[in-house]
Amino acid sequence: MSSESAIRLVSIYPMLLGTYGDGGNLRVLTARARLRGFEVEPIELDAGEPVPADADLYLLGGGEDDAQVAAARALRRDGGLARAVAHDAVVFGVCAGYQLLGKEFPGSDGVLEPGVELLDVTTTRLPKRAVGELLAEPVSSSGVELTQPLTGYENHAGGTTLGAGAHPLARVRAGVGNGIDRLEGAVQGRIVGTYLHGPGLARNPELADLLLSWVVGSALPSLELPAVEALRAERLATVRPEE
Amino acid sequence: MSGLRLRAATGLGRFAGVMSRTLRRGDGFVIGGRVVLAACPDAFGRLCAGRRVAFVSATNGKTTTTKLLAAAMRAAGPVLTNNSGANMPAGLVAALAMPTQRVPDDAPVVLEADETYLPGLLRGTPDALVVLGNLSRDQLDRVGEVAMVARRWRSTFAELPGLAAVANADDPHVAWAAAVISEVTWVSVGNTWTADSVLCPSCGSILRRDGADWSCECGFRRPNPSWVLTDGVVVDPSGARHGLGLRLPGRANQANAVMALAAAHALGVPVETALPAMASVGSVGGRYQTVTLGGRRVRLLLGKNPAGWAEMFGMLAPPPAPVVIAINARAADGKDPSWLWDVPFEKLAGRLVVATGERRHDLAVRLTYAGVDQVTVEDPWTTMPAAVAASDQPLDAVGTYTAFREMLRKGGGARDVE
DSSP: OOOOSSEEEEEEOOSSSSSTTTTTTHHHHHHHHHHTTOOEEEEEEOOOOOTTTTTTTTEEEOOOOHHHHHHHHHHHHHHHHHHHHHTOEEEEEETTTTTSSSSSOOOOSEEEEEEEOOEEEEEEEEEEEEEEEEEEEOOBBTTTTOOOOOHHHHHHHHEEEEOTTTTEEEEESSSSSSTTTTEEEETTEEEEEOOOOOOHHHHHHHHHHHHHHHHHSSSSOOOOOOOHHHHHHHHHHOOOOOO | OHHHHHHHHHHHHHHHHHHHHHHTTOOSSSHHHHHHHHHOHHHHHHHHHTTTTTEEESSHHHHHHHHHHHHHHHHHHEEEEEETOOOHHHHHHHHHHOOOOOOOOTTEEEEETTTTTTHHHHOOOTTOOOEEEEOOOOOOTOOOOHHHHHHHHHHHHHTTTTOEEEEEOOOHHHHHHHTTEEEEEEEEEOOOOTTTTOOTTTTTTBBBTTTEEEEOSSSSSSOSSSEEEETTEETTTSEEEEEEOSSSSSSSHHHHHHHHHHHHHTTTTOOHHHHHHHHHHOOBBBTTTTEEEEEEEEEEOOSSSHHHHTTTTTOOOOTOOOOOEEEESSSOOOOOOGOOOOOOOGGGGGSEEEEEEETHHHHHHHHHHOOOOEEEEEOOTTTTOHHHHHSSSSSEEEEOOOHHHHHHHTTTTOOOOO
């Protein structure tokens, strides 16, 4: 199955970081690349399995507190993800998977746990859990040119502060997002972190294609999936900006 | 004085229930319970006083297990139960304060309890029997993560030394929560969905699994079960084997029945009495009931979370039968339908799926990426796609909780069929 030319997509520990349906992001990327004629090799890593450093794109999803701590410790020990990032790999982390890419985050008892330090963000505990629809307007930064509103569902207690190395992904129009300065998500080079479940790439095909375009090195041909457009229209009509 | 207050509160509740029904604002049941609780906050414990109380709780199967246990108990004598499926405090108070039939003051009580409300309810009934099925991801916006629910259960159980339990030994979170109860009957009913118990609930390490067995390096391991379900046959603590012979379909209902059988046994009803009564139950709150919708016969199924769906594929009419799937995301369904991506809908390839419900577009996207043929229809019962309308195959319709209730109501199905 594996070949030199195939796009290698790695889902990192979905058994730990798959509580909130984010496993869908791997299915979406795999399908969207294949529909454009690319060969894809999707890989799901068992917890503790070595992370291959030579894949093209890595996905991390949301998970429970203990699972998030276990995943962060395993990734720090393993070092494969950091080596992949040094080779310009693309990384997409959601919720717990976003937080653990940063410098530190709160574990289940609230004690701060070190992250894998690939993203210049720090997470502390929000006074009130953020649960509900999240709507955000993308912010342009180097390499990120999104034009469509980002839509998803958030369910987390993390307040995430961006350091100088990270840019915001978007500005919150409804919901909480990072919980700091009305910002949502973070971008640093080819690493993207976000609180968007839904899954995020199912609800935001433009973001999915941006990640794939980084992998293949050029823009992708357009892909119209009526069901996806209908879902976006329905969500954007239902969830109104708060201000 | 306080007895008077409870009686007055109950009278008010009945009045509110009648008013609600008269004004057609629902079936009046839960509203009556809310009124009773407002007038008498400790009504639940008072209404249970002097009775043997059994709670059934789990993420999946609690309504069915309650129904089966109540049927088993009724074979031995009168029983009070909440057979409407209203499993939060107001619904339970209503079931006790306004029973549909008169029962003696000492009749046992069998109640389905929402897993988040179970700890609070137990404080009013510290000598209860708890029947604990499974814990899996469901309504994460309201219920929270599985480990949090298990922690709340365990800390409450630890404070109540009078509790007894019948618990599923195959679910690590249930086993961990129930381990603090001194008198536990362990039951093995299998656990098809293991994605929510990857880590040891006790120490956080990765659990070792070997078939149904599981253990952790910290020493926490699966308790030895005294009731074991294998292929539709249950072995009881004496070693005797019993075929279940249920009318209810599917492996999940066999698991529910064995939980109920062990609970009935713990409450003094022998297997020989309990089994025939449970076997005769044909529908639970309308689940598996066949109704007429849009002029055709439709079998209604409840599919509300990934663990439930893991048991669903084996229950559906075989391909190429089409299937209607109705997805809502109201409070009782969980407001985030992302869980659709945890269900292996790829297994529906080769059938046409009619996607309906308020969140039909979320389902349509999931099915599109799964490569499953689908058509999105707001109301399939008035405008059924021609391919389905023409088919003479049996039609199954699976819904989330509120979508299921809506189909049941439209189809004129009974909420409870004895």
